[in-house]
Amino acid sequence: MVTVRSLRSKAGDEPITMLTAYDASTARIVDDAGIDVILVGDSMGNTELGYDSTLPVTVEEMQSRTAAVARATDDALVVADMPFLSFGVDEASSIEHCGRMLKEADADAVKLESGPHTVELTERLSQLGIPVMAHLGLTPQRVKQLGYSRQGTDRDAAREILDLAKAHVEAGAFSLVLEHVPANVAKQVTEALDIPTIGIGAGPDCDGQVLVIDDVVGMSDHVPPFATTFGDVKSEMENAVEGYKDAVEAGEFPAEEHSHVEDDLDELY
Ligand SMILES: Nc1nc(=O)c2c([nH]1)NC[C@@H]1CN(c3ccc(C(=O)N[C@@H](CCC(=O)O)C(=O)O)cc3)CN21
Numbered sequence: 223m224v225t226v227r228s229l230r231s232k233a234g235d236e237p238i239t240m241l242t243a244y245d246a247s248t249a250r251i252v253d254d255a256g257i258d259v260i261l262v263g264d265s266m267g268n269t270e271l272g273y274d275s276t277l278p279v280t281v282e283e284m285q286s287r288t289a290a291v292a293r294a295t296d297d298a299l300v301v302a303d304m305p306f307l308s309f310g311v312d313e314a315s316s317i318e319h320c321g322r323m324l325k326e327a328d329a330d331a332v333k334l335e336s337g338p339h340t341v342e343l344t345e346r347l348s349q350l351g352i353p354v355m356a357h358l359g360l361t362p363q364r365v366k367q368l369g370y371s372r373q374g375t376d377r378d379a380a381r382e383i384l385d386l387a388k389a390h391v392e393a394g395a396f397s398l399v400l401e402h403v404p405a406n407v408a409k410q411v412t413e414a415l416d417i418p419t420i421g422i423g424a425g426p427d428c429d430g431q432v433l434v435i436d437d438v439v440g441m442s443d444h445v446p447p448f449a450t451t452f453g454d455v456k457s458e459m460e461n462a463v464e465g466y467k468d469a470v471e472a473g474e475f476p477a478e479e480h481s482h483v484e485d486d487l488d489e490l491y
């Protein structure tokens with residue numbers, strides 16, 4: 223069983239592995255493979271729900287998918303990604319939305335796309351017993367301001383990431399995702415913090431790595447430049463779907479072994 227405490231002790235020892243999953247069947251595969259952390263990412267908006275950003279994803283959608291993933295997961299830490307405007311608007315509704323992920327969906331922790339506005343909230347949630355994973359660098363919920371470009375690329379911006387990272391550790395965050403930042407910046411952030419950093423497009427020197435499952439297995443139409451594909455599930459599914467269609471059209475499916483005949487029912491009238 224991976225816990226927020228065991229994750230912390232693994233950091234620096236062995237790389238931490240994290241992947242997204244949005245449903246029970248995928249979560250079972252990821253968990254059985256021994257991945258440490260399953261993130262029910264709001265990237266689900268792009269991958270599963272067909273939106274062109276994560277902005278439309280709702281708390282209800284995240285809660286339902288988090289519950290499905292948690293039901294299928296035995297060992298991995300399950301982290302619910304809090305969707306756009308479900309936190310940071312006011313403290314009471316932020317706590318209520320985050321709390322639902324633990325109380326009702328059985329998540330182990332929440333992830334918040336972080337900034338100066340999430341320091342106090344991270345402290346409050348941590349005090350209440352809701353473990354918080356922070357997320358700095360490229361924060362896709364700010365796509366309308368940032369696009370999907372690399373962050374922390376000048377000294378001021380890189381220092382701001384480091385300073386915010388320290389502020390979130392101080393506030394009680396148990397780990398930090400660093401997205402699409404220079405490897406040498408991620409390295410210094412990792413060295414400066416006593417919580418695990420988990421990188422995506424942040425070089426090899428974070429304590430762990432995370433990618434979106436669709437990109438990893440070869441199901442995405444567009445893979446970000448920092449990701450790599452390790453399989454070709456899309457072709458496998460295309461083959462299976464075509465095979466089914468051809469078999470039905472050729473009259474080969476269902477065959478005798480897929481059907482049954484009941485005695486005395488040959489003539490109903
Ligand atoms: N399938 C998937 N994988 C992801 O990693 C992912 C999502 N979806 N959805 C949410 C965010 C969006 N992410 C992205 C998406 C695109 C780029 C990308 O293509 N960046 C280019 C162009 C940047 C620009 O638009 O200016 C780059 O060169 O940085 C990076 C991160 C990462 N996240």
Ligand SMILES: CC(C)C(=O)C(=O)O
Nearest residue numbers: 242263264265303399
């Ligand atoms: C890529 C990770 C960090 C994420 O936030 C997501 O999948 O939504």
Ligand SMILES: [Mg+2]
Nearest residue numbers: 263264265303
């Ligand atoms: Mg996300």
